[in-house]
Each structure stands twice: as structure tokens, then as C-alpha cells.
Amino acid sequence: MGKEFTTISIPTTLYKEIEEAIKGTEMGSVSSYIVNALREALTKPEAKTAVFSQEDEEKVKDRLKALGYID
């Protein structure tokens, strides 16, 4: 497939805006903020509808753990 990362350019003013916005948050860098925001923007609406309820997801995960598929 190719290289894992590629570089793009963004306006410096936007960069500074993001820098301010992430101060004091868990986001360690402007890049990770941007990557995260773009992923969210690209996620289709129907993909956001959960298949499992919280409870059902835990039930299925526990089962998969006991079966050895995950830990």
C-alpha cells in the first residue's frame, strides 16, 4: 500500500487556533487533534449508530474473551 504518513500544509493561523484550543486537554499535539477531527468528520452517520447496547457489548466481549478471541 505504501508509506504510513503523508504531509499536508495548513494555514499558520489555523495551526495557532488549534494550539490554543488544545491547551490543558489530553490532546498532545495539533496533529493528533486534526487527525482525530478528520476521522470523526469522515465517519458516515449510519456508522455512528451502535449495533450493541453498552450492556450487550459487554456481554459479547466477555464471551469473546472466554473463547480466547480477545483478552
Place this chain on the structure above:
Amino acid sequence: MKRKVLVIGLDCAPAEIVLDRRSEFPVLGRLIAQGHHGTMRSSDPPITIPAWMVMATGKDAGRLGLYGFRHRTGNSYDKMWIATSKSIKEPAVWDIIGAGGGQSVLVSVPPSYPPHKVDGNLVSCFITPDTGKEYTYPPELRGELEAKFGPYVFDVVFRTEDRGQILREIYDMTAKRFAVLDYLARTKPWDLFWFVEIGVDRIQHAFWKFHDTSHHLYEPGNPYESAIVDYYKYLDARIGEFLRFVPEDTVVLVISDHGAKRMKGAFCINEWLIAQGDLTLKETPRRGVSIEKTPIDWPRTKAWGWGGYYARIFLNVEGREPQGTIHPENYEMEREALAERLRAIRGPQGEAWATRVIKPNEYFQDLRGDYPDLMVYFDDLYWRSAGTLGWGTMFLSENDTGPDDAVHAQEGVYILFDPASKVSVRKNIDIIDVAPTLLRALGAPVPSDMKGRPIL
């Protein structure tokens, strides 16, 4: 000439049992004696999800964007999602023939929850939370089946060390499933009938150490020595009964998604990363705790891993992960350095391991979804990966999460019986050859983006 096709999926069945012990299975033995048969190289990774769908779509895991049951949500540290039928974006054999009016009956082909629309009838698979959910297509099929057979049994409980209980439940589940299969084959219109019997996988994982004389925990004369093969004999006879409801000119494919072999142990990947200085925790972990539940010192962490039948390794990259430490320009160098160290890992007695390390962006031509930075098969999958912590060792002689004595093998098995051409041929195939084979047998065109070749 258009014929019907029946796919008998035996999850995790290896050639060492199906082919090598064919004299013990009259029904399968007859199919082998009159059909193509051999090993089938499974997907990378060779796991139930995505293997069955790699088989059904003719597309590899990278194209499907599925690398197991669970996946990391983007570049999150702890959020994850479980693969479901909604995760499948590529057309399967049943979708392709459905476009031309072909009908299918699909029973428990993973992942088939939530039940997806199909031209025909569908019963979902073992990732269905419970029978209180809608688990058939069309929805009315559920009531129809429950009225005759009671609630469908998707799977067995794997929480207990009570092997007797597991055995009873596996037979009960299989008997109930075949009653449903008989009914569907007899009463529903179909051109393609595809079911997956998960009991094979379950009985092997639960009883392998009693069956395999080379397993390090094997004890001669144990009470479950023949449990696995006895189940295959039962299944063989039951398949014979089921075939009475299938037209005689049907092409029959008996196939597994991957094989099985003895588990040598579990390798604690995160314990190893800690010892290597790649992973730093904020506190001493409780024994057996998951990595997701462990506070990690991210600014002092370069990598962490997930357990299962193979290991997924994630790198902590600056600008990608929330608190990344590896600069993107150093990503390839750091990843290769880590890969080299992984390949050099030796077993608890210092024995050399045949470890395979896959870089998804180099291995898959088309790479989608939430893939890991590295996929690792410790010692050719003989050592499963344990992502849990607090063991005080890197090597566990048993599984860290449940009663399980077997691991997956890269090679599954297949038997392709074509009544119009009864000839016994030994030919090993690849999992992506299956979809083109089925489409050709069904008289449907093979899409040009399917890279595999028909077996016949």
C-alpha cells in the same frame, strides 16, 4: 449449467483430522474419494472474523478492513468496536447471485448479526447477544423456527472448566442446529445454502490437550482422549442425514476457515514491551488485568499490544495518537527495529521461534479500516498472544482468559464434490479461490476484482 451449491462450514477443522482420518468418516470419506480436496490457506489473519467473509467475498482482510473480532476505534488508546455484519462493505457470493435472482439460505456465517437483508433466508451467528434480539432475515423466520424448534442455540458457554458440561452443550447445540438446517433445506427455496457449524471450533479448543499426544499437557489414558474425533464421527453421520434433503446434483463444498494445532503457551506481549522499555505503566497491575483497564504512562510509551490468537501491536505516534512519542519521520525505522526484536524472541527454554511479523501497509495492496501497526504470529501461531498484565512472567503455559488448549493453524481444509465430475484430486488452494469457485458453479460471472481462481 446452473446447479445448486451447498457450503458446509466446519469452523477451525484441520486437514490432520478431516483428510488424514477419512477412513473414520464414511460420509466425508466418500466425498473425498470422489472430489477435489486439500488444504486451504486461510486469510491473514487466520481468525473466524474475517476468514469466513474473506472466503465469501473473495477479498482479503486489508480490503475488508477487518483484522479480527475487535478493532481500535481510530487512533484512540482505549476505545474499540466489535465487527458485525454492518462492517462488511464488499459483496459476498450471495449478494452477487441475488442480483440475478439467485436465492440463498445462510445459517450462522460470521459475522451475521445484526441479520442482514439477503435474497432468501438468514439465521445470525454467535455474536448475537441473545435470542431476545431479532436474529433472522426475514424477521418472521424467527417465530417460524422457534415455534418448531425453540430458541436457536448460537454457541456454548466457555466460562467453565467443567469439560463434561461443555461437551453436553456442544452436542445439544449441534443437534438443534441440524434440525433447523434440515427444515430450511427442505422448505425454503435456495440456489446457495451456506452454514457454519461452530461446534467444531469449540470442541477443539476445549479438548485439544486430551486429543493431541504432542500437547505439553497431554496425559495418556485420559477420559476425553476420543472426544474430538467422536464428535467428528457424529457430525459426519449427521451431515449424511442432512444431505437427504439436498438435491443429488448439488455441488457440495465442505470447508473450514482455518485449522487448529496444539497451543504451546501464551506469550505476554505487554510484559515483554515493558521489559523492553517500550511500554510504561503508571501503577503495578493486578494479576490478569487487561491493558485497557491499566493506566499507561503515555509520554513514556512507544508501543502496546493486544492479545488473541495473534498479536496486534500499536505504536504511539506523535500527531496520530493523542499523546504520541514517536515522530512520524522515525515511524518506519522504529517499527522495523521493533519488528526485528519481535522476530528475535526466543521461547522459555531459549528455543528459536518461527515468528512472523506483518506490516499491514506493506502486506496488503488495499488497506482499509482500523489496522494495527504490526501483526505478529508468535512461533508460527503456536504461542497465542496474551495482552493481559501482572503475571510476573512473559510465558504462560495455559491460556490467560479461559479453558482453551488449541491455537489456530494457517491451513484449513476443503472437500469439493461435484456430482457431474466424480474424480478424486488432491489440490491445495487459497481462501480467495473459494468465492470464484462458488460463483462459477452457480453459473454467475466472477467479478474482475476477485483475485482468486476457481478450483475446478
